[in-house]
Amino acid sequence: MIAPRVQEAALSLAEAPAYLYDLPALDGHVASVRRALGATELYYAVKANPDAELLRVLARHVDGFEVSSAGEHAHVTALFPGLPVALGGPGKTDAELRLPHHRLHVESPNELRRLLGTGLEADVLLRLNPGLAVEGAALTMSGPFGMDEDGVAECLPLFGDRVRLRGLHTHLASGLEAPELLNLARTLLDNSYEEVNLGGGMAVSYTSETRFDWAAYGAGLAELGAGRRLRIEPGRALTVYCGSYVTKVVDVKRVRGQAFAILLGGTHHLRTPVTKGHDQPFTLLPTGKGPEVDGPVTFVGQLCTPKDVFAKDIETSVKVGDTVVFEMAGAYAWNISHHDFLMHPKPAFRYLAA
Numbered sequence: 001m002i003a004p005r006v007q008e009a010a011l012s013l014a015e016a017p018a019y020l021y022d023l024p025a026l027d028g029h030v031a032s033v034r035r036a037l038g039a040t041e042l043y044y045a046v047k048a049n050p051d052a053e054l055l056r057v058l059a060r061h062v063d064g065f066e067v068s069s070a071g072e073h074a075h076v077t078a079l080f081p082g083l084p085v086a087l088g089g090p091g092k093t094d095a096e097l098r099l100p101h102h103r104l105h106v107e108s109p110n111e112l113r114r115l116l117g118t119g120l121e122a123d124v125l126l127r128l129n130p131g132l133a134v135e136g137a138a139l140t141m142s143g144p145f146g147m148d149e150d151g152v153a154e155c156l157p158l159f160g161d162r163v164r165l166r167g168l169h170t171h172l173a174s175g176l177e178a179p180e181l182l183n184l185a186r187t188l189l190d191n192s193y194e195e196v197n198l199g200g201g202m203a204v205s206y207t208s209e210t211r212f213d214w215a216a217y218g219a220g221l222a223e224l225g226a227g228r229r230l231r232i233e234p235g236r237a238l239t240v241y242c243g244s245y246v247t248k249v250v251d252v253k254r255v256r257g258q259a260f261a262i263l264l265g266g267t268h269h270l271r272t273p274v275t276k277g278h279d280q281p282f283t284l285l286p287t288g289k290g291p292e293v294d295g296p297v298t299f300v301g302q303l304c305t306p307k308d309v310f311a312k313d314i315e316t317s318v319k320v321g322d323t324v325v326f327e328m329a330g331a332y333a334w335n336i337s338h339h340d341f342l343m344h345p346k347p348a349f350r351y352l353a354a
C-alpha cells in the first residue's frame with residue numbers, strides 16, 4: 001500500500017513516467033535502522049541507488065558509504081567530502097587502489113601486492129569468501145568475490161607500517177533474514193580480528209509487507225560484537241521502500257484471450273521485475289476514462305521485446321488512462337536498467353521533500 005502523500009503526488013504529476021522518491025519516508029526508515037544498530041557502524045552500499053537526493057538523506061544517519069568503483073568514489077566524495085568511504089569491489093585498477101579511503105576492502109593476495117607497490121598508506125580489511133553454506137539466500141556471493149582462508153594466510157605476512165591490516169570484510173549473500181545473518185555472523189566472528197564488516201544482503205520481500213527485523217539483528221550484533229568494532233553495509237533494505245515508478249496505461253487489449261495493459265515507459269526504466277523474475281508490486285489509481293480490460297491482466301511496457309513485463313496475470317480491471325504506481329523501486333531499479341534501449345524518453349525524477 002502506498003502512503004497517502006505518495007498517492008497524492010502520483011496523481012498530481014505533470015508527466016509520466018516518473019520516479020517519485022519519498023524522502024521523509026527514507027529519513028524515518030534509516031533513522032530507525034540506525035537506532036536499532038546501537039554501536040554497530042552503518043555504511044550504505046551506494047550501488048543500490050546512488051541518487052544524490054537519497055544520499056543526502058542517508059548521510060544524516062550513516063557512518064559512511066561503501067563504494068565499489070572510481071565512479072561511485074568520485075560521486076560520493078564530491079557530495080560529502082568529510083564522510084568516511086570504504087572502497088571495495090573485485091578487479092580494482094591501480095588508479096582505484098590509489099584513491100583515498102577510510103577502509104580498503106582487498107579482494108586477493110595479488111591485489112594486496114599491487115597496493116603495496118603504490119607505496120601509499122592504506123587501512124585494509126581482507127575480504128573473506130568463507131565458503132559457508134547459505135540457505136535461503138536470493139543470491140550467494142561465492143565465486144570470484146574475496147579470498148579463501150589460504151588467500152588470507154598468504155596476505156598476512158605482507159602487512160607492515162604503511163599498509164595496515166584492520167580486520168575482515170565479508171558479504172555473503174543477499175536476501176537473508178536476521179536469524180540467518182546472525183548465524184553467519186556467529187561463525188565468522190569466531191576469530192581474533194578486532195574489526196569486522198559483515199556486509200549487506202538483508203532480506204527484502206516484494207510480496208508481503210514484512211520488513212527485515214532490524215531490532216533483532218541489532219541486538220544480536222551487540223551481543224556478538226562485544227569489545228570489537230562491527231560494521232554492516234546494506235543497500236537494498238535501506239532505500240528500496242522510498243522509491244516508486246509512476247506511469248500511465250496507454251493501451252489495453254486482448255490477444256488470443258490474454259489481457260494486456262500497455263504502459264508508458266518500460267523495464268528499461270525499471271529492470272527489477274525482469275532481473276528478479278517477480279511481479280513488481282503496484283497500486284492502480286483509477287484515473288482512466290478510456291476502454292477497459294479485465295481478468296488476469298499482464299502489465300507490459302513500450303519495448304519491442306516479450307521480456308518487457310512488469311507483472312503477469314494480475315486479477316484486476318484496467319482502463320486506458322489509469323495511473324500505475326510501481327512500489328519498491330528505490331533500489332536496484334533505475335540505476336541497473338538499460339535506459340537507451342529503443343530511445344524512448346527518460347522518466348522524470350520527483351522528490352517529496354524531507
Ligand SMILES: *Cc1c(COP(=O)(O)O)cnc(C)c1O
Nearest residue numbers: 045171174200201202234235236
Ligand atoms: C551489493 C553489496 C552490498 C549491498 O547488498 P544489499 O543486498 O543491497 O544489501 C554490500 N556489500 C557488498 C560488498 C556488495 O557487493
